[in-house]
Structure formats: C-alpha cells, structure tokens
Amino acid sequence: MSTTVIICTALISGIAALLLTRWMRKLAKAESFWLSGHLHxxxxxxxxxxxxxxxSNWAELIGYALLGVGCALLFVIDxxxxxxxxxxxxxxxxxxxxxxxxxxxxxxxxxxxxxxLGLGTLAFAVYVLLAVIRPGQLGRGDVKLAGVLGLFLGWLGWSQALLGLLGAFLLSAVVGIAIVKVMRLDLRTLIPFGPFMVAGAALGAALGPGVLTIG
Structure with a gap:
C-alpha cells in the first residue's frame, strides 16, 4: 500500500480507538491507570x-486494521x-x-x-493444552485470542505464525526476567499475558520471513 494509505489507515484506526474509549472503559468495569490514558x-x-x-488488497486492509483496533483495546483492558x-x-x-x-x-x-484456518485451530488447541497443564497462568480469554491471532498469522505465512506465536512466550520471558532482577517482583502480579500475545503477533507479522525461513 502507498504511504498515503498507510498514514490514513493509522489515523482512522487511532480515531476509531479514541471513539471506543468510553465503551472500552465500560467493558473493563474498573478504574485503572491504564484506562485513564490513551495508550490504546x-x-x-x-x-x-x-x-x-x-x-496487498482492500479485504486484507480492512481485516487487519479492525483486528489492530480490537487488539489495542484488549491490550489495555488486559x-x-x-x-x-x-x-x-x-x-x-x-x-x-x-x-x-x-x-x-x-x-x-x-x-x-x-x-x-488450520493454524488458527492449532493455536487455539495449543493454548487450551497449556491452560490445562498450567492452570492460573493462561485464562480463557488468552485461549480465545490465540485462535484469532493464529488465523491472522497463518494467513501471512508459516514463518510469521511460528515467530508470532512463540514471540509471546519469548517476550514474556525477557520482561519477566527483567522485572524479577530489577524490581524483585513476580511478573504474574504485574502484567497479564494478552499484551505479550499481541506484541508477539506484531513481531511475527513484521519480522517472520527475515528471522525464520519455513515453507
């Protein structure tokens, strides 16, 4: 897409998120530092x-942009x-x-x-398994979001899907180690897993083919 389309899509997505601010806060049903700003x-x-x-086409553009707005809201609510x-x-x-x-x-x-569809289903199934094996560390929302992100990354390619899905765990580990070492605190008391899933998907989408060569 052209530079003009990129800029316009960024502006429209940001405005859409801004207009959804009140609804986002209503869904959260809580007062929080994260909800008081405009990080989303x-x-x-x-x-x-x-x-x-x-x-590469308008169908992808609309789908990706709406997914981005949704993930921005989920990022902050989580x-x-x-x-x-x-x-x-x-x-x-x-x-x-x-x-x-x-x-x-x-x-x-x-x-x-x-x-x-296959990778979306696989991502969902893997998260279900992890939620069963490690109860309390992954919630139902994480499992459901995994399916959506798996669809997105699976459409992009094998490399993007693998890096995107693994990226959440890699980023979580890096941030967790940093928090434990520097702040002497437990990561689970500070940051939920959803934001890492969103960040991992973005990482996979942007860098997948450059980091991994699969299929």
Whole structure:
C-alpha cells in the first residue's frame, strides 16, 4: 500500500480507538491507570500503519486494521483488569474469517485460507493444552485470542505464525526476567499475558520471513 494509505489507515484506526474509549472503559468495569490514558489510541494507530504495510488488497486492509483496533483495546483492558472480554474477542473471529475469505476469493488462493484456518485451530488447541497443564497462568480469554491471532498469522505465512506465536512466550520471558532482577517482583502480579500475545503477533507479522525461513 502507498504511504498515503498507510498514514490514513493509522489515523482512522487511532480515531476509531479514541471513539471506543468510553465503551472500552465500560467493558473493563474498573478504574485503572491504564484506562485513564490513551495508550490504546497509540497502539491502534501503530497497528493501522502496520495493517496498511502488510495488506496487498482492500479485504486484507480492512481485516487487519479492525483486528489492530480490537487488539489495542484488549491490550489495555488486559493490563488494567487481567481480562480479555468476549465482546471484543468474539467479533474479531467474524471479522477475520470474513476478511480472509474475501481475500482468498480476490487472490484465487483457497489453500492460503485453509492454512490460516488450520493454524488458527492449532493455536487455539495449543493454548487450551497449556491452560490445562498450567492452570492460573493462561485464562480463557488468552485461549480465545490465540485462535484469532493464529488465523491472522497463518494467513501471512508459516514463518510469521511460528515467530508470532512463540514471540509471546519469548517476550514474556525477557520482561519477566527483567522485572524479577530489577524490581524483585513476580511478573504474574504485574502484567497479564494478552499484551505479550499481541506484541508477539506484531513481531511475527513484521519480522517472520527475515528471522525464520519455513515453507
């Protein structure tokens, strides 16, 4: 996409997040430092710019941008209340399935859609397994979000999916070690896993092919 489209998508995504501020705070049902600012607007704007950079058609652009806005809201809500509301995660499934199905038709590439569906299902299943093995460390919201991010990353490619899904755990480990070493505190008391999932997906989408070569 052109520079103009990238800038416009970033602005529209940021404005959309700003307009959803009151709704976001209502969903969170709590007072928090994270909810009082506009971090979600900045995250949404960055996600919008990334969406336009990645997209090769309008179906992808719309899907990626809406996913970015949704993830920006989830990012902040999870930081504030350690929860990923179904009212955001649920619609993201419909948005991504619709956008990717449309993109598959535009590109005449149904196998790419099947790969996205397969990796989305796999990501969901892996998180279910991890939630069972390590209860209390991953919540139901994390499991549901994994499926959405798996769809997105699976559409982009194997390298993006692997780095994106593993990136959440790598980033969590790095930040956890830093917090334990510097602040002598337990990471689990400070930061939930959802923001790492979003950051990991962004990392995979941006750097996947450059870091890993798969398929």
């Amino acid at each position: 607007v900045a995250v949404a704007a960055l996600a919008g710019a990334g969406a336009a950079t990645l997209a 930081l504030a209340v350690f929860r990923l509301p179904n009212k955001i995660v649920g619609p993201l499934y419909l948005i991504m399935l619709g956008a990717l199905a449309s993109a598959a038709v535009v590109e005449h590439d149904p196998m790419r859609l099947l790969r996205a």
